[in-house]
Amino acid sequence: MTAKASKRVGNVGRKKVVDKVIKGLKKASKLHAGQAKSLSALKLKKGGKVKKKKSKKKSGPTPTNPALYSRVKAEAKKKFDVYPSAYANAWLVRTYKKRGGGYR
Numbered sequence: 145m146t147a148k149a150s151k152r153v154g155n156v157g158r159k160k161v162v163d164k165v166i167k168g169l170k171k172a173s174k175l176h177a178g179q180a181k182s183l184s185a186l187k188l189k190k191g192g193k194v195k196k197k198k199s200k201k202k203s204g205p206t207p208t209n210p211a212l213y214s215r216v217k218a219e220a221k222k223k224f225d226v227y228p229s230a231y232a233n234a235w236l237v238r239t240y241k242k243r244g245g246g247y248r
Contacts, residue, residue: 205247207240218241 207213216239226234 148213208246209244212243212245213240216243216245 216236220232220236221227
């Protein structure tokens with residue numbers, strides 16, 4: 145294929161190749177089926193480059209009283225030699241809740 149011909153094929157040709165690879169991977173095994181799923185999720189833009197996904201903010205419990213939480217956290221850092229640790233974080237949550245804090 146010449147350079148001009150490959151430019152004309154562009155994204156459509158690349159998409160066909162990717163689809164063919166996906167089809168082959170799905171037939172292979174569970175491991176490759178996961179790879180096929182990842183490939184099929186890619187969104188190709190012009191030139192065959194991948195569009196970047198916007199990362200979502202981590203959703204987890206957030207303290208309802210950030211000022212109190214930061215004070216208790218500072219105490220935990222002074223109290224425990226190793227912070228962060230599971231033990232220190234457990235103490236932090238327990239103490240924060242005793243003092244009236246909560247999570248949403």
